Amino acid sequence: MSLKEKINAANTRALEILFHSTPRWLDVRPAIEVLPGMKENLILHAGPPIEWNRMASAQKNGVAGAAVFEGLAENIDQAKAMTAAGEILIDACHEYNTVGSMTGVTSPSMPVMVVENEPYGTTAYINVHEGPSRNRLTYGAYNTAVRKNLEWIRDVLGPALGAAVRAMGGMHIGPIIARSLTMGDECHNRPTAGSALFALEVLPYIIESNLDRAEVARVARFLKETEHFFFHLGMAAGKATTDAMSGVPYCSLVTAMARNGVEFGIRVSGTGNRWFVGPAAEIEGVYFSGYGPEDAEADMGDSAIMETTGLGAFAMAASVSMAYAVGGGAADAMRYQESMVDITVARHPAYQIPALDYRGTPVGIDIRKVVQTNILPIIDTAIAHKNGGEIGVGIARPPMECFVQALEGLSVAAQKELSQPAG
Structure with missing residues (x-):
């Protein structure tokens, strides 16, 4: 079995865990x-x-x-x-x-x-x-x-x-x-x-x-x-689900995306609990009256666990009101969600969107696809003031550095797996 086939098989195993989690x-x-x-x-x-x-x-x-x-x-x-x-x-x-x-x-x-x-x-x-x-x-x-x-x-x-x-x-x-x-x-x-x-x-x-x-x-x-x-x-449901997916050898699926206002980090199933980090991005948002980008912290929070499991921006077609909240409309909601198909490996069988004829949400972010397509995940988020308090809502994307590092890390981990004696 080639390395690509091993990765694809590992991704299938991880998806089975995701879909059978309760x-x-x-x-x-x-x-x-x-x-x-x-x-x-x-x-x-x-x-x-x-x-x-x-x-x-x-x-x-x-x-x-x-x-x-x-x-x-x-x-x-x-x-x-x-x-x-x-x-x-x-x-x-x-x-x-x-x-x-x-x-x-x-x-x-x-x-x-x-x-x-x-x-x-x-x-x-x-x-x-x-x-x-x-x-x-x-x-x-x-x-x-x-x-x-x-x-x-x-x-x-x-x-x-x-x-x-x-x-x-x-x-x-x-x-x-x-x-x-x-x-x-x-x-x-x-x-x-x-x-x-x-x-x-x-x-x-x-x-x-x-x-x-x-x-x-x-x-x-x-x-x-x-x-x-x-x-x-x-969020806790997402964490309990993706933790179960963690540690599948060769798997290239993201199991966590998290931000602290300075750095954005991701974890990948095939590399376990290792973090791959890059700079946290400024948020493209709509600000409450009296506030603007100069008041805002960069992207922050563990809530991107929702997007990791096919929710949030990956389900925006279900929530046109959310698209309006960040300055878009119905067409934008559909576009945001469906653009994530190019970097995921499946549609969630239980998370179905009526406006898309009950198609499932895109799920299973594949670091290979992110790097190959140059398309970054979209994340719905709120905006925090540098001195405390909520001042707006918007969307953010992780830095590409995270995914490049993760792909390199997965390559090293995969080579170690391949070097292990059979049986």
Whole structure:
């Protein structure tokens, strides 16, 4: 069998894993209790690993805010000094089976949603969405209102959701994603239908719980107002799925795309957990009134796990409203999505788009095709202010350097595999 045939066969095996994955939400627990290797003085961030002195401003602010929230420091300045000195540790979410949107900041006491990919035994985690405010820790904002909201999520919402999902016996995430694609979602920047379907499933168990009436009403109102709530579960489902695909010898499919505002990193199945990085790009976006590109951080967050699994911009034809939000129209939505066919190896059998006669979304980003065609993946994203807060939405693309490096790395890994004795 030629090397090309070995790679194609490996890609087929990885796709079988992707298509047969059934991620299920099982629980909500404090990060310190469930994240493998989590420490009391460790703050996780989005993107590939990065040193503190190179970290983007918004991400630094998020890390420092989390440190103050955890009681590791008295104020933001002290938290930054302690992190620079190594007294407060930082690392990438992906290194702990976790993903995080935008800054991705996840700290020990924060409740995280636990998602298991049952057929393959992979488990992924993500913190509970902070709500509809544009000023959130995940955007690098920390103040009294942010702190009080985080405390309520930790003390009330997280435990309530955990009790609800345990009472439900778990919640399968794939069927909600598939249905929401027929209701106007692309499941990344527009997850409104998915969040509504999620609320319909979980609210009866919240109502039947021991929460007092006022807190039940607050939880219901929070879910009503947080149109992006289900997006976090989708991210964890994507992580649990792509982790199961990782480590297939010779496989050239991307298993992670992640950004930290300074660098964009990808992982490839055939090279395991190794990162291939290049500079994070500026976002082509639409800004909220009063803001512009000069205010914005570069591309940031682990949320491109959605595109990695055939959602987000790879499903934009399902969400014309998302195309309008980034300055386009219906034709642009179709074009964005279908241009990804040239760099993928399949269409997702469950993620079908009504406007395209129920064709599946493109899935399985092949680094060979990216390099050969010079077409880069498109990613739906939000835009963070350098000083914290959400200031717009848009689309971004990774640097080609990531894919060239990855192809070189896969070539080296493949040669090592070929040199192994048969049997």
